Amino acid sequence: MKPLLRGRYAGYNAQALKKDIISGSIVGIVAIPLGMAFAIASGVKPEYGLYTTIVAGLLISLFGGSRFQIGGPTGAFIPILFAIVLQYGYDNLLIAGFMAGVMLVLMGLFRLGAVIRFIPRPVTIGFTAGIAVIIFTGQIADFLGLHVEKQDGFISDMRELVVHLPALNLYSVLTAFLCLSVLLLTPKWLPKIPGSLVGLLVSSLAAAWFFPGQVATIGSTFGAIPSGLPEFRLPAISWDRIVQLIQPAFVIAMLGGIESLLSAVVADGMTGDRHQSNRELVGQGIANMVTPLFGGIPATGAIARTATNIRNGAVSPVSGVVHAIVVLLVLLFFAPYASNIPLAAMAPILMVVAWNMSERKTFLHILKTRTADSLILSVTFLLTVFANLTVAVQAGLVLAVVLFVKRMSEGVKVAKVLPDPADRKAKVSSRIVKDGRHCPQISMFTVEGPLFFGAAHSFEQSLKDQFGEMPLVLILRLGRVPYMDTTAESNLSALVSRVQRQGGTVLVTGIHEQPRNVMNKTGLAARIEAEHFFERTGAAIDFALTRISAARCQGCRHFAFRECDALSAVRAVPEPKLAAPKTDTVQA
Template identity: 65%
Template structure:
């Protein structure tokens, strides 16, 4: 049988590698799936259903050969807020709508656009989410009782302070054992998943010595069924759709961003190249399917994808096997999972939060002390103290404002004249002085994009001058890569004022994009095709033919090499 596409060159050896990597990632995904579900405010089995359904579908239809999909930590604050505000049934609907949005994003080829979100924004909200995940597990780590869960960070921290006297020493010991095993396993037994071993060891210790003294999944959420749920299509009404559009859009955007980031990481590790639009479609189908089985929203999981690659995966089959492994373990061992203490799972989520915090990149951007540092802090603080929607929107707006400001500052307008000592008489700004400047011809070099953020600077630099206005204005635009409608409007105003006063405007070296804008707006015709030149030298030679020779008589500025002859009355 001849394999093509993502299975090109596939053989028995490839299958063996996929089987091993799928088995390992499947085992790792079980505690994470349950932990993410519990932290999101839903039952642990929802996380397992998501791991199975979304994991298989993302591997089948996604755009990356190595992507492992499922519930992730990044979704926790969002899903928890949706559950608190709208309820579990509406979370399923929001997830389904998000799936539709992701499919549409892929079909309209918006995959590349998501990657244009600035790094300070993504690192800011990722670090903020990490803080929320970590802080959300403090109560389970300490075994605090009577805790009421809130949507926002500060009320949750107040709950911990208010109930700190209810801490449970048995929960702390259980959580401490789990954390110690998670930290030591990579050093002692590097091939065994630390989170799984920590969960097992601490659960066994708690069952033997602290039975009934620590809260478990069973005592908090009931026993985990060892079957998949029945197919259930949520009751979608137009009123619900209108209410849940915003939460669904947040899920879709975050899911798209994280899945594509994960695919990029996979590309970097393997030298492969993913299809971003196909990846969005695969993610969308998975998020439409998962809610029908009681699952929560899913996306590409960076850590599990990296683990998949490190263990030798060669095709999407490893992701399919990972979902099948979780299904088999659910069928065979689900009743035992009900005895897992919540304190055993708290360190797993804390460790996930620590790893996803992007702390090194966070500190590096802060040390730069630039506008990017401000965007990072704004996004981070708003994620922690308000919500992800506000954080991302204001973070993006801040990034755009700072970017426009920086681009506007890049625009420079300098008055220049030819340097007679240079071989080709190259124009330079330092040649212009009070005693060396042509009264009739002004030459300006414009550098940078001529857009709404810089158009005012451009106009002021030329018009606001104490010198008498020249008859001829030569604009060197060879270093203007882009012009927008505002820039074109300012240039048009400059041309109009010069023409009204009887002056002439010449342009040299204009690039294709600005030239195209001038042609479409009609400004090209107003300036005149004979007033646009490819080279500055040609434009200067033409300008010299337009001089009022009577004004040149006796002039001692000698701005051009021709001035010596022109100022001589006998000549």
């Protein structure tokens, strides 16, 4: 028993077990109708959703990185799985799910859990809202009792729906409205009882008593639900199938990873706990490798069921194990009764799921900002609905990267500066240059922002535009450059070469560790020379003044630096109209 009292089970006792049994039982009851509904919407038999809930739910709880995570089939997978079933068939879906599991395990082992969380929020909100639209509209046919063949595309589905609209079944509509009413009223009247279960029971009994045989049921459409799990069966994997299914498997893995980590983050926010993202990916991978061996479809962390688990007092992963056992017991003893559930009663459940997962408030909030994020959100959403999730996520990520690079490149500022004589500490300022001051021999620039491939050209161009003639000494103030990549280093290297070819010297001040390391590795730091790097600008100016031509300072009226008084004789000479008598005296 000692190992059980370590880690996530530290301090576990009988009271905690009681809480886990209660929460796990409630979540198990909630998961039953959802598991069947998600399976049907994904284009497979309802029992496959129950198999997934049992096997994946058990393994995710045992091996995942969150103490409260509830795993199983989810709405986010519906459009992906349906498309795979439509194109490749159910058997190949199992293989794709197994391959996705392998990918998730590898992602966890290579510690990529943190990387997945860097996907921009407008992209995740966009495809989540798009999936919600697909789920919602996909249930309209069952809600209305229409026998519609699902097409491969949103517009085709809607066109098919309109064509069959005159054949709607009023009994199905009544059943669906009854279930929907119970779903919406149960949380208000009976908040501790799962509304989806009550809605299914009430609408199923009403349909059986008042208009038997008038609405399509699970049994009449898919056949009777078998009692118990199917036999363990290895999928027929071949190299050709692996190549064929690598893309859909990758999409399943990526979406599964994103959904599971989002769910774990929600759980952390509700409990104050911290999940282990890489362990979570490994746990999800193991679950998705084993589940297809029992006929189950891909699974991930379920945000709504995880939240329900927490709200009902879950203490440890034991609640997830209990949830899987409850579903198994229902499958063993009550499967024949589930066959009588009307499809019209399942439709409102998925519609409510779609409404809740739509992130409508966040979606509208981002749209109202009218920023680049609004564009990313809109593109991802529209492509999810009218194309497919793979294209949507790829386009959303590419657009996000392009716009990010554009914003960052615009954030790089290059300003020519000189010491401000009005400042007691003689701090440098670009205002002095704008007022007409200038040093013909020393040019000093302040650079702000990260120097990377997107900003490298604008950095180089800004320097060229402000150069004028090539200076004898170029001082680059890089104290506000947090990052430099090799593209920017190459541009800077070309600039240094130009200055040095014309006999000039480049001085660098305030450089951070990362840019300095890049310059060391490329050899640029050695070309500039170690003694030409300074911590402070003042020291660089003092050094620069020793490298200029004193002859060129004679007669200079710019007085860019305090030392110019000593270097130039202009102020010691009277105005031109008084200069002639003095000159004659000197010559005499």
